[in-house]
Each structure stands twice: as C-alpha cells, then as structure tokens.
Amino acid sequence: MALSPSTMAAVRASGIVPNAEYLLAAEGIRKEFPGVLALDDVQFKLKRGSVHALMGENGAGKSTLMKILAGIYTPDQGEVRMKGIEIRLKSPLDALENGIAMIHQELNLMPFMTVAENIWIRREPKNKFGFIDHGEMFRLTEELFQRLNIDIDPEIQVRHLSVASRQMVEIAKAVSYNSDVLIMDEPTSALTEREVEHLFRIIRDLRARGIGIVYITHKMNELFEIADEFSVFRDGKYIGTHASTDVTRDDIIRMMVGREITQMFPKEDVPIGDVVLKVSNLALNNVFRDISFDVRAGEILGIAGLVGSGRSNVAETLFGVTPASAGSIELFGKTVDIRTPTTAIRHGMAFLTEDRKDTGCLLILNVLENMQVAVLHDRYVKGGFVQEAALEQTCADMAKKLRVKTPHLFERVENLSGGNQQKVLIGRWMLTNPKILILDEPTRGIDVGAKAEIHRLITEMAKTGVAVIMISSEMPEVLGMSDRIMVMHEGRVTGFLNRSEATQVKVMELAAQ
Known part of the structure; x- marks a missing residue:
C-alpha cells in the first residue's frame, strides 16, 4: 500500500529511516502518450549518497521517467518506492513533500521577482503580523549561497541574471528543500568550464551528505568525472546499469544507440568557392565591436568563445534580429542592409537559433x-x-x-x-x-546519435556549396567540423585558426584573452 505524501513527509520529519537497499526505486514503469509508448516496463534504482547518471538518445524515455519521479506525470503501470516505502506522486508538490526535487533543463524562474523570492516562493518566512519578512528571506538566501559558494545578490531580479547564474539559482532552490533526492536535467548546458567545476564541487558536497543525485547528461566526459554509476535507456526500454569505472565511452554509446558510431564528425574536404558573405567592422552598441570576417561557398566557419563573448549576438545581427549600429555586410559582392529576418531570408540566409524552445520551435503547432x-x-x-x-x-x-x-x-x-x-x-x-546557413549551438542538449546525423547534414549542405557559420560551445564539435575557426572574447575577434593548426589549447588561449 502506497503512503500519502503527508504520511511520508511525517516519516521524513521523524528522522526514522526505513531499512532499504535503495533510496529511490522505480519498477515496471509504463507510460503511453497518444501514438507513442514512452516507457515500457522500465526500472531505475538510486543508492543513498551516490550520483547516478541517466543516459540515452533523445526520445529514449529519460525525461519522461524523471517527470514521473518528480510528480509531473503519473505512470500507467508500475510503482515508485522511497526508502523502501511505496509512494504515489500526483503533483510536483507531492514529490517535494516526499523528498524529491528536480532541476529542469528549461529553467522555471519568475523573471520579475528577486532571486530570494524565487527560491522561497510559497515558503516565505513571515513576521509576527503574518506578512512576508523580506529581511529574513534575504538572510536565509545569503546563508544558503554561502554554503554553496554562490556569489549572486539575493535582491536582484532574475531577469538581470545570465543563463548560467539562473541555473545556479535553480540549483540553490532545489537544495533549499533539503531533499533526499535531487534530479538534475542537463545542468551544465549553459555553464562555462569554470562554472561546471563549481557545480561539481556542490554535487560532491551533497553526495557526501548522503543525498542521492540523478544526473541526466549527453556529455560523456561529465559522466566519467562525476557519476558513480549509470543506467541506459533506449526507445523507452531499460537497457542496463553499470558502474562508471567498468565501461568505456564506446561501450556506453553502443548501449545507447544499439550500433557503432564510427564517425562523430564526418567532415569532408570539399571545394571552397568564392566569398559569399563579407562582414566589415560590424558593431552593436556595447555588445560587440569591429567584427570582420568572410565566409566562402562550401566553407564551414566555426565561431568559438566563452559564454558572454558575443557569438550569438553577432549571429542575430547578421540575420537582422538586432540590426547593427555600425559596419557593413556584403553578400555576393554587394553591400546589403539587413534590418529584419525577412530581408535576410530573401537574401538567401537561414538561422538556427540557440534556444530551440524559446526562439525556434512553435511548440503548440x-x-x-x-x-x-x-x-x-x-x-x-x-x-x-x-x-x-x-x-x-x-x-x-x-x-x-x-x-x-x-x-x-x-x-x-x-x-x-x-x-x-x-x-x-x-x-x-x-x-x-539557403546560400548561407547560420547554426547557433546546433547540437546542444541532444544525444550522440542525433548529433552524428546533424553533423552529417551540415557536411552535406557544405558539399552543395552552402556557406556555413557554426557557433558551438563544444570544443570537439568546433575542432571536428570547421574549416576555419574564429575566436571571440568579450565582444571582439581575438584570432582565426585554420583547421590544420587548431587545437583546444590554442582556441582557449584566444578565448581567454
């Protein structure tokens, strides 16, 4: 018999920990949506004080299972047990009361509220008159941030924060519930290398305190650095669980896709034609300045740089989303004035935006x-x-x-x-x-199989003479797919590297100038 959230919450508050091998376990889980069997008799088991990575291609069922464990979806079949006791989760609030918190890939913060208000929403401390005690709320936030070594002003509105800082606020919010289980869905997708190191320190500290962490990622290097064990899903089915020390990267890929992926970056040498796009001294107010480069037919120009370097802003200006404040753009030898995306499309340009959910897909269509x-x-x-x-x-x-x-x-x-x-x-x-294709983070947040297919498509388009500009935060992708690499730092170009001379060290040296 499943316990109600309130009963389970009382068990948690009592400090009595039922004797169970696993902190959280799900067995026989089935979930079907119209036309899609998302989960078919899957299982998942999380040990106390461990980091368990969940791996699989997009569509494998990872996020569906996590949404069931977070109370967003209700399974059609199967059971979920917390510390050996069966629980039934009908809402995210049920999950929180049972000690399960989730950090979603798409952040769920209120932009016009302060950081502190976002963290303690619905749990605000009150004064003796029953009103919200903002002073105490800011104090609690500072105390939480100090424990997590996060340097963010609790009184600033979230809309003024970078994506990386918002991610840290989401993590702090989840930790503030003092949950036994913390689910992280692609937590490093918008973080710099230094911020990832910071996040891993937080994760190790939480693990040492006995918290179980479910870690969803497509980045293999993260799996081997932070995870104790991993489970693989494929096409809605459970494939297996292994200790991260027992397998190689290729073993995991084989389990995920059911086949060998022999060439992640199918770059081919194709004839490079005439200059298609020439940019001279392009500027956008205080965002970037003096950006000059050209791209030829059949060429893939990679743009690298740390978060905040201005890469995406340059792409948006080229496509007319944010018209330039200075400089010129030439297409096929003629100067053009691109102030709207419609104008850019008419000139043969196409632009895949960085955020497919907010600025790319029309989700309800x-x-x-x-x-x-x-x-x-x-x-x-x-x-x-x-x-x-x-x-x-x-x-x-x-x-x-x-x-x-x-x-x-x-x-x-x-x-x-x-x-x-x-x-x-x-x-x-x-x-x-298109004659010119601008790709901003074309494979962010997708699995290795889909990445290989998209890389193949990019190569095919270059072979037909399309000039490709590819912005990516993933160094192997930039190095593996580009004919030339333009590196940016704080709104300016710091250098160019040809494919034959480009290395990760050289790119990072230019990106950090």
Missing part, C-alpha cells in the same frame, strides 16, 4: 506547420492560395530525409524529443534552399 512556416510566402503560394498538397509532400520528404521520429506530420512539436525538434528546425531552413 505540429511538425508540418513548423517546417513550412519559412516558405509559406514563397514558391508554394499561387494566386493567393497555398498549394497544400505539394507543400505537405515536400515536408514529408524532408522529415524522412532527416529521420525525424514522429507518428505523423500532425504531431505537436512539443511532444517530440529535443533531437527531433532540432531536426524539424533544420528541415525548416533546408526548405528555403
């Missing part, structure tokens, strides 16, 4: 609607009417070419995995037949 949106005004409209049959067939062919996993074109994009959402976006821009 289906696959077909997301793919066709960039070409509706173009060759598929005649006499004021959309040629729906021809457009649908073209989108279906593109989805097949990109291997988008979806029951049909009318599936809402929000129901697809991150990797498949990314493929839909790439398909959208491939339909425009």
